[in-house]
Every structure is written in C-alpha cells, then in structure tokens.
Amino acid sequence: MTINIVNLIVSILIATCLVILQETMSNMFWLISVDMPVSISNFISTYFANILAMNFSGAIPLVALVAVAFLIAFLVAKILLNWLDVPKTYAYGVAGALAILSLVLLMPLAFYNLDILAGGRSVLGKSILTAFGLISGIYFGRTLEKRII
DSSP, X not given: OHHHHHHHHHHHHHHHHXXXXXXXXXXXXXXXXXXXXXXXXXXXXXXXXXXXXXXXXXXXXXXXXXXXXXXXXXHHHHHHXXXXXXXHHHHHHHHHHHHHHHHHHHHHHHTTTOOSSGGGSSHHHHHHHHHHHHHHHHHHHHHHHHHHO
C-alpha cells in the first residue's frame, strides 16, 4: 500500500515535470521564432524556475491540479478494471492521458476562456501533453503489475 502511494506520487511528479518541460520548450521556441537569443543555460534555468513558480507561486499549484486529475482518473480506472480484462499498464496509461487531456481542455473554462498552459494552446501541444499523461499512467500501471508478480 505504501509503495503504491509512493508510485502514485512519483507518477504525478513525472507528469508535472513533463508538462512544465513542454511549457518551457513552447515558450523558448516562441522566443527563438522572434529572433531572441536563447541558450541552453537559459533554457535550463528557466525550466527550474518554472518548476518552482508553477508549483509554489500563484493560487493553485500545477502539481495539485495534476494530482486531483490523476486521482480521479486512476480511481475510475481501478473501478473499471474490476469488470474489464485489460492489463493495468494500458488502463492506467489511458487514464493518465485522459486526466491530462481533461485538465488541458477544462482549465480554460475556469480561467475566463484563457489557455493558462502556453504549451497546450495548439492541437500539437495538447497531443504532446496527453502523451506525457500516457507515459505517467503507464509508469504507474507497470509498478502495479510488478507488485502482483
């Protein structure tokens, strides 16, 4: 039980860090497109600054939003796994992808139709963020399958 909680927290942190990475990359690509000089050190320092700012500044930390979305999605996946014969890796992968996708699609409704995550403003950005949710969910599902064996 404790190991599952630790793996859930790690899965949430993986998703949060990947979302922030995509957000930072999106902003850096925009800066490069308008001929601003962006170095690797600028990118790395901005990434770590974004991790701190998006999780410890503002009204709602990103990690809390991801945690709520994952908890709901993983709970639904666990309930559905009682009736479906699907490997946990796939079920939790899809649940993680849907959690992040719903977060990206529903956040503008809460913030006056503004896309808060710059990386999620395009279809490509939403797809990448959804893939990151898939990766995090697969990680969590694999840790659960390893516990059974």
